[in-house]
Amino acid sequence: MPSVRNPAPSMRAFALQQTRTLLRRLAYQVSRASRPGDPRMVDDLRAAVGRLNRCLRVFGQFLPAGKSKKVHHELQEVMDLADALRDWDMALELLREARIPAGSNGSKLTVTLSRERKEAETRLRAGARRLVRRSFSQKWRAGLRL
Amino acid sequence: MAKRIKWDEAATAAQNARRKLPALVKEYFAQGRAMVRGKPSPAAIHRFMLRTGRLAYSLELFQSCYGPGLAHRLDALRRVGQFLQDLDDCAAARRIYGGMSGVRLRRFLDDRAHRKVAEFRACWTGEVDAKGQERAWRDYLARARQAR
Numbered sequence: 001m002p003s004v005r006n007p008a009p010s011m012r013a014f015a016l017q018q019t020r021t022l023l024r025r026l027a028y029q030v031s032r033a034s035r036p037g038d039p040r041m042v043d044d045l046r047a048a049v050g051r052l053n054r055c056l057r058v059f060g061q062f063l064p065a066g067k068s069k070k071v072h073h074e075l076q077e078v079m080d081l082a083d084a085l086r087d088w089d090m091a092l093e094l095l096r097e098a099r100i101p102a103g104s105n106g107s108k109l110t111v112t113l114s115r116e117r118k119e120a121e122t123r124l125r126a127g128a129r130r131l132v133r134r135s136f137s138q139k140w141r142a143g144l145r146l
Numbered sequence: 147m148a149k150r151i152k153w154d155e156a157a158t159a160a161q162n163a164r165r166k167l168p169a170l171v172k173e174y175f176a177q178g179r180a181m182v183r184g185k186p187s188p189a190a191i192h193r194f195m196l197r198t199g200r201l202a203y204s205l206e207l208f209q210s211c212y213g214p215g216l217a218h219r220l221d222a223l224r225r226v227g228q229f230l231q232d233l234d235d236c237a238a239a240r241r242i243y244g245g246m247s248g249v250r251l252r253r254f255l256d257d258r259a260h261r262k263v264a265e266f267r268a269c270w271t272g273e274v275d276a277k278g279q280e281r282a283w284r285d286y287l288a289r290a291r292q293a294r
Contacts, residue, residue, distance in 0.1 A: 008292045014159035018207050054203035061153055090235050091242045098254040109246050 015059035020146045022052040027137035030078070034128035042089070042124070046082045049075050056144075067143035078131070081124040088117035163208045163290035171287060174201050175280045178226075182270050188237035195230035198223055211290040219283060222274050229266035233259060 009017065029048040032041045053075050056068050092113050100109075140146075151170075153162050174197060181194050202223045209216055236259040243251060273279075 008158040008160065011153050011155050011157060011159055011162055014293055015153070050199060051203050051206065054200055055207060058151060058204050058207060059153075060150060087238060087242060091239050094235065094239045094255070094258075095243075095251070098251050100248070100251055109243060109251075112246070113242070 012062050015062040016146055019052075019055050019059060019063070019144065020141070022048070022055050023137055023140060023144075023146065026052050030128050030131050030136070033082075034125060034132050036125065042082050042085050045128075046079065046086060049079045049082065053079075063144050067140075071140050071144065074131075074136070078127060081120070081127045085117065085120040085124050088113055088120050092117060159208065159293045160211045160290040163211045164288050167205065167208065167287040167290070168284040170201060170204060171283045172280070174198075175275060175283075178270055178275060182267050182275075188234070191230055191237070192234050195227060195234050198227040198230060202227065205287075208290065208293075210293040212286075215286055219286070222269075226266065226269055226274055229262055229269055233262040233266060236262065 026048040029041070029045040032038055033045050053072065056063060056072060056075075060068055092110065095109060095113065100107075151166050153166070157165075177194060177197060181190065186194070202220055205216065205220060205223075209220075236255045240247070240252070240255055247255075
């Protein structure tokens with residue numbers, strides 16, 4: 001039974017609070033992704049995008065539909081960039097695990113994958129910087145009326 | 147979780163969680179059982195991997211309405227999700243390597259995929275969907291308390 005002093009928040013207030021929290025966490029991860037030299041960044045960024053995306057869908061009833069759709073779209077763009085980098089990382093990792101002998105196709109493949117990985121990392125960092133420059137979290141917060 | 151959930155605005159988060167979350171889990175278990183029964187295609191594995199992640203993220207939203215039992219359940223979901231991700235990676239790696247992968251690399255990926263399927267099945271049948279687990283999940287989710 002909720003006390004008078006500490007009444008249970010309404011469903012709307014609860015949903016908006018969750019969305020605010022996840023948006024703040026995403027802003028932190030995007031800021032990390034915009035800077036070089038953090039190899040664990042991509043997994044944390046993908047998780048933050050996934051969580052906010054799910055939150056917007058689950059609590060869509062409490063959010064402005066038009067803005068919510070736009071944010072979904074922008075989140076998907078970030079996710080695509082992060083997924084691409086993660087895919088190259090995964091492909092390189094599996095190639096290492098396979099222990100293909102030197103001098104075979106393995107070394108050629110490693111060079112190709114490493115080059116693609118570097119490009120994907122540059123694209124992701126540029127995308128993250130664009131978001132940071134645009135103060136995306138403040139804009140989304142205002143647009144979603146959080 | 148194809149349908150959008152309609153929340154009751156007059157009710158609290160805990161009341162909504164009690165009413166809506168057990169149904170999400172019921173649907174997820176049905177999909178998981180269909181997966182382990184047959185020989186799932188890479189596309190089916192990918193879809194179920196996404197569903198697993200979505201369910202975990204949806205339940206996480208209500209973590210403040212539950213005790214530590216939810217964290218244990220989420221850990222089990224994450225383990226399933228990791229096996230599915232590893233399995234999905236084998237298919238994705240095959241596409242990425244394309245014609246550049248030799249026999250040895252293809253065999254490595256096939257062996258890894260077989261191992262991961264076995265690990266996923268063991269985790270699903272022995273842990274997540276062990277006897278009485280679906281009922282326990284639904285009963286647990288139906289006991290949400292006021293958000294802290």
